[in-house]
Amino acid sequence: MDTTERTDQQRSADRRRRELLEAADRVVLRDGPQASMNAIAAEAGITKPILYRHFGDKGGLYAALAQRHTDALLDSLRAALDAPAERRERVEATLDTYLAAIEARPQVYRFLMHPAEGGQANEPGFDIGKHSAPLLRRMGEELGTVIEERLDLGPDSRQLARVWGHGIVGMMHAAGDWWLGERPCSRRELVRSLADLLWGRLAAAGDRIGGPGF
Amino acid sequence: MDTTERTDQQRSADRRRRELLEAADRVVLRDGPQASMNAIAAEAGITKPILYRHFGDKGGLYAALAQRHTDALLDSLRAALDAPAERRERVEATLDTYLAAIEARPQVYRFLMHPAEGGQANEPGFDIGKHSAPLLRRMGEELGTVIEERLDLGPDSRQLARVWGHGIVGMMHAAGDWWLGERPCSRRELVRSLADLLWGRLAAAGDRIGGPGF
DNA sequence: ACCTGCATGTTACTTGCGGTAACACGCAGT
DNA sequence: ACTGCGTGTTACCGCAAGTAACATGCAGGT
DSSP: OHHHHHHHHHHHHHHHHHHHHHHHHHHHHHHGGGOOHHHHHHHHTSOHHHHHHHHSSHHHHHHHHHHHHHHHHHHHHHHHHHSSSOHHHHHHHHHHHHHHHHHHOHHHHHHHHOGGGGSSOOOSSOOTTSSSOHHHHHHHHHHHHHHHHHEEOOTTHHHHHHHHHHHHHHHHHHHHHHHHHHOOSOHHHHHHHHHHHHTTHHHHOEEOTTSOOO | OHHHHHHHHHHHHHHHHHHHHHHHHHHHHHHGGGOOHHHHHHHHTSOHHHHHHHHSSHHHHHHHHHHHHHHHHHHHHHHHHHSSSOHHHHHHHHHHHHHHHHHHOHHHHHHHHOGGGGOSOOOSSOOTTSSSOHHHHHHHHHHHHHHHHHEEOOTTHHHHHHHHHHHHHHHHHHHHHHHHHHOOSOHHHHHHHHHHHHTTHHHHOEEOTTSOOO
16 A cells, blocks of 8 residues: 555654654754754765754754754653642742753754854845744743733733743743853852842842832 | 144044944944945945955954843943842843844844944954854843842852853843844733742742642 | 665765955155 | 064865755556
């Protein structure tokens, strides 16, 4: 039957695709976001056109690659979010999970955050990276959904939850990016500081002597 | 005298430099961050090598361009931060100033946030765009300084203030980016929602029926 | 056995960009 | 008139994305 035949072929193609993605992964892990198609093909032991047959263009490959890592990270975050503990504990666990991930694989993380590197970006027929960070968006939406599901925010809760989701994710991201570059403190301290911020310590803080305060 | 002569030349060079930057500005405003050196040169009515004589490489041009806008935006933010009003009012004014800026010139804003486009990045002697967003970093540092200057945060206030600075800026950025793409609400509403987040409404919110809440 | 279809792989090319070398003009000062 | 120097050009290199055209291995039908 052609169904079994096609299934066989499809499975083989899927396997190949996964192998290629893993090779690409290794290269990105080594070279960061500016990994070239040639380098990826070489790592996989093949040549460029095959990559293009499998993924269309560089944007396709990057999207597939990004989705793998994004899915994995989102799973971890969901686990931290779903842990049986107090709200503050879970917020801290979520922040810590994210920071641990970017700490473990900075190159991959940079790739996920800034995949628009493509270069001249000819985009003949397709618009790769029209806005830059699919991971940020997905995390923001996800967190927004969770917040809306579980918190009682009164009217406009949907809007508010989504804004907060994107806002919190952005806070996490920017602080993590800065922290990763300068390492001004331990991860634990960073987590506590950010959680404190979310817990309203900014509003609660007293003014410093000499001025009305921020 | 050679002093006056050199001053003349230097002034002429500076004028030229400013003209070139304005031409580059126009192109970036039109084409976004992927504006090519050729296009910028053409807009300025000259050819590539002159750009390279003035700015060294693309990174140099982008850095100069970024600094102009970054300085301007930071000035606006400082003004909002320094207004004579309650803390909450000023936080909202600052958020609104930033959002108004990115709303007015999305292309420029995208350029400032993702200038790492460099491409193959030969980097013969220099490392352009090693981390991606100088504007974010500068805003984060600036805000951190302001917070530390004016708020009494107890011990470790320096660390805490810097973390908060980068965190708040990141929140502003991510939420703004998302908002700019989807326009899910008015700017005013967005500002209020973010200020509410910073004011601890996340911690204060009640659980929804059926679960322990986020 | 033979031909056909198809996926897989290759080499060799085009296009477009960042960046540079070498050459040409204009205009001070001696 | 000759020299230095800043301004401008054309023509080129290297490299990366993406593509066309050709080769090969392996099903399955006749």
